[in-house]
Amino acid sequence: MVPRHRHPYVPGGGRRGAVAQIRLAPGERLAFGRVPTGDHERGLTLRHEGIQHTAGWITAHRAYWTLTNLSPCQTYVVENPEGAGEHIKVGPGRREAPIPFEFGRVVLPAGQELIDFDVWATCHEYLGGRGHREGQDHAPALPAFPLDRSRRYFLVLASLCEPRLREAPFARLPSTRQIIERLRPAWPAVSKSAVQWSVDYLAEKLALTPARHSGKRESLVSLALRFDLVQEEDLVLLNP
The missing domain is CATH 2.60.200.20 (Tumour Suppressor Smad4)
Structure with missing residues (x-):
């Protein structure tokens, strides 16, 4: 860049x-x-x-x-x-x-x-510091899409997003086998059931609507990338 x-x-x-x-x-x-x-x-x-x-x-x-x-x-x-x-x-x-x-x-x-x-273009400017606090007239809102980056479900989400962050916006999502191979260095006990549990948990945590559950993984990745829930710097978590 x-x-x-x-x-x-x-x-x-x-x-x-x-x-x-x-x-x-x-x-x-x-x-x-x-x-x-x-x-x-x-x-x-x-x-x-x-x-x-x-x-x-x-x-x-x-x-x-x-x-x-x-x-x-x-x-x-x-x-x-x-x-x-x-x-x-x-x-x-x-x-x-x-x-x-x-x-x-x-x-x-x-x-x-x-x-x-x-x-x-010029760098975007952001509110911050004292001026930002002064703009908060009320109690802060509850955080949207609260994700804990220290949990293993976040590793699964990051591995799902990795191809589109590194390669192309429409890259094919990794299979369960590929996710397991990618995560094994950082998570030796990862299994097919652990990956599926994480996907189901994320779908519930991020409140995916039932109509979207047929494409659960696609919907998770789309939501995560649209709102920057996973960014390129998060991919370092996939390495031990």
Whole structure:
């Protein structure tokens, strides 16, 4: 991962050749396309006949960036490479669609190919310390989805989530045998019944609705990744 920067920047030219980083201060706009034209003649060139001359604009703001789609017929997609399949669709003609990702990948259809480039935004800011405590006018709410990372059921959940955290958002979930093999170094006594008990316990603890129990493992992983109940740094627990 490239280190975060104070201002948003775009690697010039994406994956198709250019190397410089194009930095944008809040309020600045960058055009992208085959022969882009924009403010102060700054542009990101995407050399492909399937890309229109000026395909869109990226505009930097203080804590986020926006994407304008100048195509009359193509939908653009902004993916979050750090998320579990998280993405935003920006339809034809959409102006100033806000993109909340700190690291986003803009994907444009071009003929039979997909052309993409990456955008790094400013680090998100969070409440904390004294100011955060002052904002709490009432007693804190009960924690949602309380999970104990020291318990063995969490190891099972982490092993279920591992392929999608490490590989791809839609990677196949591991089988019970694969979970046992993965957990044996950290949990020598792990068994098929222990794994199944953990899955059933997690489904009850996280209050999965009965209608979703047929795809219990898929539902557990989807919920865990959607709400960051398991993150990449939790995978160190799988190693003894």
